[in-house]
Amino acid sequence: MKRLIEFWPILKRLSKYVNPYKKQLILASFLLLSGSISEVLGPILISYSIDNILGKHQLYFMTISIVIILFIILQILSVFFNYFQGILFNKIAVKVVNKLRQDVMYAALRQPISTFDSQPIGQMISKVTNDTEVIKELYDTVAPTLFRSGILIIVILFAMFTLEWHMAMIALLILPIIITIMLFYQYYSTPLLRKMRYYLSDINNKFNETINGMNVIQQFRQEYSFKEKIQQSSYLHYASRMKILRLDGFLLRPLLSLISTIILCNFIFLFIFFPIKIFEVGILYAFITYLGRLNEPLIAITIQQSVFQQSIVAGERIFSLIDSPQQKYGKNKNLLRSGKxxxxxxxxxxxxxxxxxxxxxxxxxxxxxxxxxxxxxxxxxxxxxxxxxxxxxxxxxxxxxxxxxxxxxxxxxxxxxxxxxxxxxxxLSDTVFANIALGRNISEEKIWNILDTVYLSSLVKSMSKGIYSLLGEEGNNxxxxxxxxxxxxxxxxxxxxxxxxxxxxxxxxxxxxxxxxxxxxxxxxxxxxxxxxxxxxxxxxxxxxxxxxxxxxxxxxxxxxxxxxxxxxxxxxxxxxxxx
CATH class of the missing domain: 3.40.50.300 (P-loop containing nucleotide triphosphate hydrolases)
Incomplete structure (x- = not known):
């Protein structure tokens, strides 16, 4: 709970970026809900068929055909709804990240020069590229997965209680255990994720320095030294990543699968100890199926915690840039009349x-x-x-x-x-025209006049496309x-x-x-x-x-x-x- 309170301001701010797409979000959520319901209704239909058709030997062709057709329709609907909800969620995520990336880039452009005196360029590039990409996963993976998993859990539990409440109560034992595991996972993974993001920024910064300073590095034969520096940063990032993977490997699927197996064994014991047909074969089949399906959304929720926390950490870094104090200028907009x-x-x-x-x-x-x-x-x-x-x-x-x-x-x-x-x-790695105009509205004629003034017209005329010739990166030609x-x-x-x-x-x-x-x-x-x-x-x-x-x-x-x-x-x- 403490962590959720700590994350809430960042999460709330990130959620505001979805406001312009509320209608699409509601439609995507409806499709996701419909897909989940269609998926859960399948085992109920099979359970009914086992107990009331196979169990009673009422093997009529028409009845069995209707059950098969209904089951296939439910599966097709589930695939249809899940496909389109995935497309919609991804579309919203791409639009949101595009807006967020623009905000971050605009904030970087408005930074005072003093910021660039002290902050490595690679770290800022990491915020604009890597961090925004991590946040994209919050919208197209984490949110839909959490929503879908939550809906599946609710619908599965409702179906379980409808079929047999004794077994449903046993199945509920898994929830507090899962919540405890999630809290442990969150506590130990958050500092590791912060370190991992820092090391990734450090790698980007070192790559940026190495590539920009390649001439000096090769001139003084420092290739091995810089290679070691990058290896060190890469190793620290790798070590943090491995710690998270070990945490995932221990606390997630193996442990949750073990808990699900223990609860499944309890179902079998119940089936043995109650011979008076309280539990029928169809109900046992449905519960085994639901327990397997209940395990998946719970694992998905726990796994998404890792991505969720990475997104929050990335959000902290991005908003620290967006909220960083801008240099204050005056409000006098009168043009200078002289250069005194x-x-x-x-x-x-x-x-x-x-x-x-x-x-x-x-x-x-x-x-x-x-x-x-x-x-x-x-x-x-x-x-x-x-x-x-x-x-x-x-x-x-x-x-x-x-x-x-x-x-x-x-x-x-x-x-x-x-x-x-x-x-x-x-x-700029652009045309001669673009390098001179820099976005300003100017005619070709004026460009040529300027080139004459600075004695560059003969050079530009010798280029293949004149003022529309591309200059190399950083003007290396x-x-x-x-x-x-x-x-x-x-x-x-x-x-x-x-x-x-x-x-x-x-x-x-x-x-x-x-x-x-x-x-x-x-x-x-x-x-x-x-x-x-x-x-x-x-x-x-x-x-x-x-x-x-x-x-x-x-x-x-x-x-x-x-x-x-x-x-x-x-x-x-x-x-x-x-x-x-």
Whole structure:
């Protein structure tokens, strides 16, 4: 009972997904009930025939023919009803899981960036795929099985009491024993099932890491090491699964079959000790048949406990994702009129970090200006860019965009007015057109104009299907520079007020860098441009260069001014020049 109370909130919430399909559920339940009744009426008909036709030697052709025809009709009806109820229940289950999967995926899409900093991607994928598939079994297997088994038990017990109540009372002895076994099974299996789901998520996560990092793994000859890690996770999952199977093997069919055999022996003893025809042969046949059929739904109910608990555990994991706090954005939906940025006294640290990543940052960036952030690795450049993007809430200090606090601006306005090109841009395994449009309504002509602007038109024209040519997974048929130009092409569909390039030219050749520089010159006329620079040669024309070190601004000014100062920036620039 305690477990049921614990599971009830999850079960209640999962059951709400069935509400739109109440009519189909009622029809499926009616068919299931009809199939169960048809199945139970068969032994009653045979019992009647044994006692009143065979026992009394009234072997008339017409009577026997009617009994046979009725029995066959009952079996056909049972098959018919059970077939269609199975189809209906599965149809409802697929629709419900489809909606649940959409909700989970939408929740994953709305997660704040900080969630992905700490949670392995494989675990989230497991929630969207494996956990929803487990819940599907709740609707298409567990619920119909429990309902059908419950109906069968009630109808069989009713038939037993109608035929002979003494024997029915003996048969009832099996129920409290079964309930006790079910409680034991639930108590010991629940923690094992939770572990098994965790280990499965861990396996998915390790596979995801291994496949994504295959180049590094093979380069450093770590195949055996990663193989051992996956084997360890697989073994833990296997060990948990084996414990559940041992539990099933002991507490379910063998034990229940033994109990049914003992009760059957009691029936035979009763038949021996009462020679005055209280128990007739037909009734004994019916009770033997019913006891066998009563055993099956009881075993089915006990077996479904395992799937039921897996579904509840999966439901807990899914709803933990759906209910996880979303990042709060403002409600101001006024579009930014300019790309002016003011950063005042901003201090910031990540969720699990003890020290501030950024310390007392103050920067003024006029609209349509060109600003560069430079500094050593870990100096806070990308973190500052992420704060301007609105990826993390600001709790200490303020960032103003067009004189409005970023905490007051709506998510829609932020995403429409501020865009970022990252060092490793994501390329979808889709067409060139889809990769640039990203679901936005845009004409082919505009796509070609954009491709001209980013110097990719000749490349795309050389492809077999032009803008409708498929790009490989993660754009593996494009060079690093071409990926960067493709990412910039996305920006040009609708010019933002603020554009951030995070080390966008760090890993490209000088020729592609010049193409990107030409593209950026045209973009500068329409928006504020912020570049996180690795190559200082790309930012010599910047209106403002901000030098960061350990989260603090140590220098700022134009390229010429900073060189004359002969400080940290001068040393960095001199070092790069000497290398070239």
């Amino acid at each position: 940025i003011e950063i005042k006294n901003v201090n910031f640290k990540y969720k699990n970090s003890k020290q501030n990543i950024l310390k007392n940052i103050n920067i003024y960036i006029p609209s349509k200006s060109f600003v560069a952030f430079v500094g050593d690795t870990g100096s806070g450049k990308s973190t500052l860019a992420n704060l301007i993007m609105g990826y993390y809430p600001i709790n200490n200090g303020q960032i103003y965009l067009d004189n409005t606090s970023i905490n007051l601006i709506s998510h829609t306005v932020l995403r429409k007015n501020i865009l970022m090109v990252q060092q490793d841009p994501i390329v 494009l060079s690093v520079g071409q990926k960067q130009l493709l990412a910039i092409a996305r920006i040009l569909v609708s010019y933002p007020k603020i554009l951030i390039l995070d080390e966008a030219t760090a890993n490209i050749d000088s020729g592609t860098e010049q193409l990107i520089q030409k593209t950026l010159l045209s973009i500068r006329k329409n928006c504020t441009l912020i570049i996180i620079a690795h190559r200082l040669s790309t930012i010599t024309e910047a209106d403002l260069i901000v030098v960061l070190k350990k989260g603090e601004i140590i220098e700022s000014g134009t390229h010429k001014k900073l060189l004359n100062k002969k400080g940290v920036y001068w040393q960095m620039y001199k070092c790069q020049i000497s290398k070239n």
